[in-house]
Amino acid sequence: MTRLLSHPVRDSVHRPARAGLVQPVAAVLTDRIDDAAVAEAAARMALARRVPLLLIAVMPPHVRRSSLGPASAPVRAVLARVMPKIGPHATGYIPEVFHLPPGRGSRLAAAKELLALATRHRAPDVVAARRGPHGLDAPALIEAAALGGGPFVHAVTPASWVPLRSLSP
Template identity: 75%
Template sequence: MNRSLSPSPLGNTPRPVRAGLVQPVAAVLTDRADDVAVAEAAARIALARRVPLLLIAVMPPPMRRSSLAPAGAVLARVMPKVGPLRVGYIPEVFHLPPESGGRLAAAKELLALASRHRAPEVVASRRGPEGLDAFALIEAAALRGGPYVHAVAPPTWTPPRLMAH
């Protein structure tokens, strides 16, 4: 059975939960600027439903000597925003398929991964790698009968404030 981390009622220390008994909200993290907005939107849904997050880090096709360090970096980028919300999470890595099996192949495989975790909702960016943007995931979900896909708009750019000395 998969184990995930969930906030403990006794403090900020995460505690393991039995992932097989819950239906997490999946967040598709593609190592882009949109990841934080996607993770925050998924965390708000997960908090409202009182379930953990399924944080899916999308990585390039696997190589012979594959390392999980890049996936950890993707997750580490969103944790400062998601961690304070005290929602548990299940980390997962999705490697892009090495060959193109059609326009929606990657989207179908990613949705199959979310389904294996029993995730009824997936949150993705409107902009993403080809085949894994929210619109491709919505189309693939319609073809396979679920899950529900939420499209998150990219964050708006705000100019940095200049500090007066």
């Protein structure tokens, strides 16, 4: 008897999701400390909708584009930082690479390009950090989405750091 395709296999191995007609939730990963909060918020949204995550790894312009794909070492390093946060949610993911444009263009140029990438993947929601690289912070993405009719952008602020309190003797 063959297994039905509608029943997913549940095991501990994370597998990239297939990019079909699903509408994934996009998470903008900029290789900063805020990435964990962004990935976790996006994973919760994706789990509620039962869709995969679109993990967009932002790479600096000085990194060679020819050697960078979703399976390259720099992209895997960015994704490895957030996998412990999204792993327990058991959602699939689609890795994608976004290259920052060279030079200091307009503030919205990079935001429009990133939102176009999310739109090509049919992502109706993009989760980004409040503070980020030039043009890829949540306020710039929100402004670019409002001007261009792009996806809805969710701003995430990481939890503030609190020092551990030691017990006084």
